[in-house]
Amino acid sequence: MSDLPDHTRSEARRIPSGRIARTARVGGLAAGQGVRWAGMRAANRVRSPERAEAAERVRTVALVNELVDQLSRMRGAAMKVGQMLSMVEFDGLEPDQREELSRRLATLRDDVAPVPFARLERLMVSEFGAPLAQVFSEFDERAFAAASIGQVHRARTRAGVDVVVKVQYPGVAEAVDTDLRNAKLLVPLLSRLAPGLDARALADELAERIAEELDYELEAQHQRRIGRLFRGHPFIVVPAVDTALSTRRVLVSDYLDGERFSAVQARGQADRDRYAEIVFRFFFGLLYRDRIALGDPHPGNYLRLPDGRVGFLDFGLLREVTPDRVRAEAAIAAAVAAADADALTEALIGAGYLPRERAGSVDGALLLGLLRRATGWYAVPGMAARTGAPDPDEVPGDRDLVDPLETGGRIPATAARREAIRHQIRQLTLPPEVALIRRMHRLVALVLENLDAHGDWGAIAAEYLHGAAPATPLGDEEAPVVLRRRGAGFPPHPCGPPAADLPPGTGDLRA
Secondary structure (H helix, E strand, O other): OEEOOOOOOOOOOOOOOOHHHHHHHHHHHHHHHHHHHHHHHHHHOOOOHHHHHHHHHHHHHHHHHHHHHHHHOOOOHHHHHHHHHHHOOOOOOOHHHHHHHHHHHHOOOOOOOOOOHHHHHHHHHHHHOOOHHHHEEEEOOOOOEEOOOEEEEEEEEOOOOEEEEEEEOOOHHHHHHHHHHHHHHHHHHHHHHOOOOOHHHHHHHHHHHHHHHOOHHHHHHHHHHHHHHOOOOOOEEOOOEOOOOOOOOEEEEEOOOOEOHHHHHOOOHHHHHHHHHHHHHHHHHHHHOOOEEEOOOOHHHEEEOOOOOEEEOOOOOEEEOOHHHHHHHHHHHHHHHHOOHHHHHHHHHHHOOOOHHHHHHOOHHHHHHHHHHHHHHHHOOOOOOOOOOOOOOOOOOHHHHHHHHOOOOOOOOOHHHHHHHHHHHHHOOOOHHHHHHHHHHHHHHHHHHHOOOOOOHHHHHHHHHOOOOOOOHHHHHHHHHHHHHHHOOOOOOOOOOOHHHOOOOOOOOOO
């Protein structure tokens, strides 16, 4: 959620929930861009290959920019759809353009003014069945955070507990329903931008995940479940839910007093590194150890507490992950770490990223270079101290093969080389069930980069991906908690090694 430090900002306008108003924006985008795309294709028939390529690149950039601009003006599911599109590899773009557009989509937030309190109060009275004064001893009418679906207020319960109250915007459910229907209008555009993507299946997956976010009772269940997983944890805190006061459209949790992301950014290197590692461990541990993909690692969703621990908030965007999926993702990381092109190809096929019928069109060495640069920051122990840093142990020939992906384009790429890379990307697809996984990876990487954090992320990730021994002092602190889980009956790590492979005294960290 976006912070709202200035409570004097103007009130937000009523959310346009009518289907006609909201459909007009998305439908107009789809229709207008469809006509322009068809015109560009027609003109390309008489252009040289170089001019046709340039024209398609310009049209793609314009299309995605308009998509981002339109979605950024809409609350509800439209904003979420834009955020989720951040993991799509758009075809026909230069690497720097692709990265910039993905970043815009990944960090798309609606930094909006709060909804008038009187409207929220009516909703809460309806949910509680009583005036607020009978439910809370104090209630701050000024919102201090807001996002696409709801906003947050501070309050104190009749029992004297300081809490935060997340309230769903009136009318947002209707807006979300309309947006999810309208998302299907974008399928033809997405199919043009990413030819290898099953856009319709992805749209269905996003619709299911986003619809679940409207149910705050479901989010409360998620939060309680994750809170149990981290109960007694040395550096991770999940606030308790007040079950008695939470409803389908109101979620009440304990208040955590801590520093926001901008304050942490101003701290020294050691503090930033520790904070970054905790964020990394929370999201990667949830995914690869607990099989929970938490899809909104935005910096507004965690706080640095006074004792150095980090509190995590917002558990609405979540997906269960199967053991097979965890093993498949770990196999890809292992192949990338081993620089084994053949193993990587098979791992991508097994994970559903590469349809077997397209495998014959894949250049294994080139694909390895692409994946090593995209995932090496967490897949390869020792590869880099910071995300985006060069790979000190490149695969032979890797630089020649993937030079267009170099940051800043230091080595000019020929049109043929760019087309070779695009051809490889076109062979890949995005299984709908991994949408939140890819979003989590991308946002965590952006957070580490924005903190200028140093760490061997590959070695830390190996604890969760492969059940390896702790790689840092924080890993040593966490190990006893992981061991206690085994005694408490938690399921074993999906892809860890046998205990005999772990250093003496470590124990079986798969539990």
